[in-house]
Amino acid sequence: SAVISQKPSRDICQRGTSLTIQCQVDSQVTMMFWYRQQPGQSLTLIATANQGSEATYESGFVIDKFPISRPNLTFSTLTVSNMSPEDSSIYLCSVTGTEDGYTFGSGTRLTVV
Amino acid sequence: AQRVTQPEKLLSVFKGAPVELKCNYSYSGSPELFWYVQYSRQRLQLLLRHISRESIKGFTADLNKGETSFHLKKPFAQEEDSAMYYCALRMDMGRRALTFGSGTRLQVQP
Structure with a gap:
């Protein structure tokens, strides 16, 4: 299955600033997904990152708040913009593997102060 | 809309006891069901999926379409099974992302 490198693993940010999270996959994948996991909650899908579109x-999620880039089939970024404490969460990327299972990144733990 | 329900936030059992983690779903089509596990300080990983009908680490799960359930079972729990377990659903068409349940923390006590 695909191997995902996600960074940063954690960050503490000031409110009003932005953070860009990166996901690098070791193979070309068609679909990449970004999830949010708020404290004590399950994973909620933010968006599907499409290559070339x-x-x-x-x-509940909008591009102005969570802009996403997908420049090629192995890389994507998610930006959390104009952050507030309510954005404190774990953010995860996920891809579908060749065997059609799903692989997850290790997550980015974001704390907004 | 599709939904996955895991009614128990926490399930605590003693080592050697049977385990059943409940998962119910609602979806009008033919879903694909998964169980994911997250051990402490590790990333989410696939435990099993209903179409493969495998037994992984002694865990099994059978899709019951009549009861719309996909409960995870293990006859004898081990301490190393302590983790967070998520049931997830993928629709048969349209969005290909997974819909997750709220998760159940399994604690296996010695």
């Missing part, structure tokens, strides 16, 4: 966002 705009990301597809889920209800």
Whole structure:
């Protein structure tokens, strides 16, 4: 299965600033997904990152707040913009593997102060 | 809309006891169901999926379409099974991302 390198692993940020999270995959993958896991909650899909076109966002998530790039089939970034304490979460990227399972990054633990 | 429900936040058992982690889903189509596990300080990893019908680390799960359930079972729990377990669903068409349940923390006591 694919191996994902996600960074940073954690960060503490001031409110009003932005953080860009990177996911690098060791093989070309068609679909990449970004999830949020708020404290004590399950994983919620933010968006599907599409190569060569705009990301597809889920209800409640907008491009201005969570801009996503997908310049090629092995890389994607998620930016959390104009952060507030409510954005404190773990953010994860995920890809579908060749055997059609899903692989997850190690997550980025974001704390906004 | 599709939904996955895991009614127990925490399940605590003694070593050697049977384990059943409950998962129910709602979806009008033919879903694919997964169990993911997250051990302490590790990333989410696939435990099993219903179409493979495998037994991984002694765990099994059977898709019951009549009861819309995909419960995870193990006859004899081990301490190393202590982890967070997530049930997840993928729709048969449309969005290919997974929909997750809220997770159940399994604690296996010695």
